[in-house]
Amino acid sequence: MTLSVWFVLTPGVLLLDYAGPAEALRMAAEMGADLLLHHCAPVPRLATSLGVEIGGLRALPPELPPHSLLIVTGNACEAEDYARPEAHAVIDWLRHAPRADTAIASICSGALLLAAAGLLEHRQCTTHHSLIDDLRALAPTARVQENRVFVEDGQLLTSAGITTGIDLALYLIERHAGAELAARVARRLVVYLRRSGHDEQLSPWLAHRNHLHPAVHRAQDAMAQEPERSWTLAELAQRAHVSTRHLTRLFAEHAGVGVLAYQQQLRIARARELLADGRLSVERVAELSGFNSARDFRRVWRRHAAGVPREQRRRTAAAR
Structure with a gap:
């Protein structure tokens, strides 16, 4: 069954949070994984952490199709970026767009958007080590894990971000298309050693x-x-x-x-x-x-x- 993957971006997106896992999944699809990638945002064009812009983004769909994977990417300057109306639009969208069978993942500070939407309550989760306290403040009932590459709680996966977004993407590839294809993608990415969700952020x-x-x-x-x-x-x-x-x-x-x-x-x-x-x-x-x-x-x-x-x-x- 085709897995429909939806990357959700907001202005100021940290480019490696997005490009790393997106390229891993794109390569997996190219190498035979049954994946269909979509890239969407509340605006059709937005600036990234590097100052360059990304265009051609799809609008946020009113609802996600069955068997979807939603990936919320992180940003470079959370305090400023997440105060923007575009980020608030994503938070509102996150409250109603996912279905019961939608898998949800976040890269780095994307976990803060999930928390603001109420999706992390009573769930195990993590984020970048510098944002742990912010995540706990936004989701006081969440069981926030420190010093973890990524954390899986049912259909919810949260990662530490930056390069760990690639670790998470490889795990998702392995879960959907098998360990052999995930290993091939890792070799193509020249990833020295894949870390699991049970490893510390400081490997x-x-x-x-x-x-x-x-x-x-x-x-x-x-x-x-x-x-x-x-x-x-x-x-x-x-x-x-x-x-x-x-x-x-x-x-x-x-x-x-x-x-x-x-x-x-x-x-x-x-x-x-x-x-x-x-x-x-x-x-x-x-x-x-x-x-x-x-x-x-x-x-x-x-x-x-x-x-x-x-x-x-x-x-x-x-x-x-």
Whole structure:
């Protein structure tokens, strides 16, 4: 069955909030997913966060057709943008346009528009980490989740926005058209690693990377590509084109973490992903993540994560 996807924009839309997930879904449709994309707004032409304009937008439909997905994008300057009459028109429209079978998603501050329309009451949701308090004020009964890439509550999905809009789009593609096509879209987008809704906004795969030293990045790239490999310091130094002693010093200075601790964080992140597969035993997860034994895995887990691996598996299963 064709899924009708409706992107809803307001003046000042943050362009990556819109273009990232829209391109992911467009590629999915091009690659065989049964998706039909629509782009609508209260005005036919509007300015974006970059100052350039988007034209050719459809009017907000009086009602959505059956089996629709509604995606409300975020904005760059919420206080100013959401005080505009166009934003109020979207809020009014959101109160009556969705059907009982309409799936609703928001990117970044789009969750504030959903909240203003009363769609988040008593629901689990999230938004960009800088807007968590604003969301709680607008939807006091909502169960707002912090530091999450996206949150799914039935037919409602809310995301942290910016690049996490792509994570959400890939999840939607997987849900509608299967994991294989979602993986193909991810490869085409050159997305390094897809995050799930259970991951933190500040992903371990991205942590300790906000520096500019090329040698440290080369070593980090090698470990991230094969976190399960038993990398020696000499092998990493060879990849980084520096001495072992120099790499150790550079890593601490620029990444702010030791080489071993960084590798352990990546292995724990990999293990979290594998634990979502209920067919894999904890022992097999430990092996695939690069740990010498399940005992070693549990020891390192306690250092970097709360509880025990089996609890993580139960939480993931319950959330899904």
